[in-house]
Amino acid sequence: MRVAIIGAGLSGLACAQTLTQGGHQVSVFEKARGPGGRASRRRQNGFEFDHGAQYFTARGADFQSRVDRWAAAGVAAPWTPRIGVADERGVRDKHDHTRRWVGTPGMSTLGRDLAAGLTIHNQARIGRAHRSADEWVLHDDTGATRQGRYDALVITAPPEQAVAFLDHAPQLQARISRVAMNPCWAVMASFETPLCTDHDALFVNTGHLSWAARNNSKPGRPETECWVLHGSRDWSRAHLEAEPDWVADTLLRELAQRLEIERYATTWLAAHRWRFALADPALEAGYLVDPASRTLVCGDWCNGSRIEGAYGSGLSAARWLIDIG
Template sequence: MKPRIAIIGTGLSGLSAASALHAAGHEVQLFDKSRGSGGRMSSKRSDFGDLDLGAQYFTARDPGFCRAVARWQEQGWVAPWTPRIYQSRQGRLSPSPDAQPRWVGTPRMSALTRGLLGELPARFACRICEIFRGAQHWQLLDADGNLHGPFSHVLVAVPAAQASALLSAAPALATRALNTPMEPVWAVALGFSDKLPTPLEACFVQDSALAWIARNSSKPGRTAALDSWVLHASSDWTRAHLELPAGDVLEHLAAAFAEVLGQPLPAHAEHLAQRWLYARPAAEQAFAALADPQLGLFACGDWCLAGRVEGAWLSGQQAAREILDSLRDPA
């Protein structure tokens, strides 16, 4: 059987691996429970424009990732974002000294994963709930009872808690994934008919229910009828209010936003809220990917590294290398 590789998850880590494996001449098949690619890099379409509710931007440090970002910029998938960035500490606003280059997908964050997906075969709205091995090959069972396969290798590229359940055939991998705690984050978007009178376009927040504020409409390529803002709660506040109704979350975080700005907010024309249960790993991990080459079972994700967008891409690249090595040395 010619190697056929299943990849569960079309976030950046899964697509990073898929691109590398496809470039090496191998057949891949992607699966995702959502209706489109992106994972936490997906964008939310709304009445007040496209919103980046998950990943807000990314930085590039690793030389290989820097080269990839340069290629993506040439293809028009990403662009630099240079917001007027502030920090809020003990109720006081001041310009942030953090001047590192920041990148965003354009015209929305999901443009990057859509570009990487290209024409690769993918099944969306397909929740894989079990991976099991037949006589020689892997089969996948989805939530509707359909079987997919056979596959010689399977790469699980979903959040750690979900990965652990899918990796039950490799208990050592499942345990490492299970022991990788993830932080939750409530995200809120607000749209105002008139532009808020503040120079602030992004802000790191401390001593507040909020951790991050961004003027979404300040990002390159965004077109919106409203002045749109995205607010991220701190993980501590989110854990304490995990089951709070979305309307109450909106009220609390909007009030915290007004406190940071030091001015009352006008009535917002539009709003929405989203809870990310697995927003980022609680601590940096010592592994870039998980692998059981003898079984042909692998896992990757930003949770394998430091939780950044760059970490997701690097994890996918490492998983692809592990799979390619196992193909070269099947013993």
């Protein structure tokens, strides 16, 4: 079978890898410059930030075996931050038994590892897909036809964008159009000297922030003090179109207030807007399929959210195709 996959995030890559191992011909089309999607790392002026996914957990056997292989190959390692919870009463320690993993030396290595050996067309934003004579033909966003004809199409774009590819499957389209993704503002800040706090990461349950993490407390990162802050769901949504500089200043001041830090000096500060960050709520479907047209839809938002969900969704979509192929 010849399969086209839209999106080289972890779901698309897991799907592509499984299909390739099953002997199928797979082409992945990715609008960004490289694979990985929301599991990404930003490098700027020598500073490094995981500005999307922060860490991941492994609960099911399929993903645990993938994580074991990543750990053995040095692609992932456990992260054991000192975690705090911040609310109106201040910051208190959070003790839990969650085993947290991160990509090493950054979250983007997960995608890079899964992408090895696959045919990936980067900077290829697919604008339209149409089916003629039982085959899929793709067009990029300039309208130009991409080379190749495909027996099956796998879409891993967020639901708001996936619906555009599904005019031929109205039932699937209607189901997907009910899923919404929340935005998230991510702020990246590096500092001249380490911030004065005992915690490496904070879950924030009040105010504009939802999360803050000392990126350099993760294994394999440079020692320079670098933090990633995430705006809360409601605050990010309310300020979706705000100026990035204002967002960065506002969230950084809030972190300083939560940590009761009066003086700090940043060496670099920027904000990144994730327009489609996390589903609210995610489906628990695994993946979705229109069997007649061999169109599959997968991604974290089809499968309980998060990195493990994305991986599992891509895997199960591939297995459906392998079973019918």
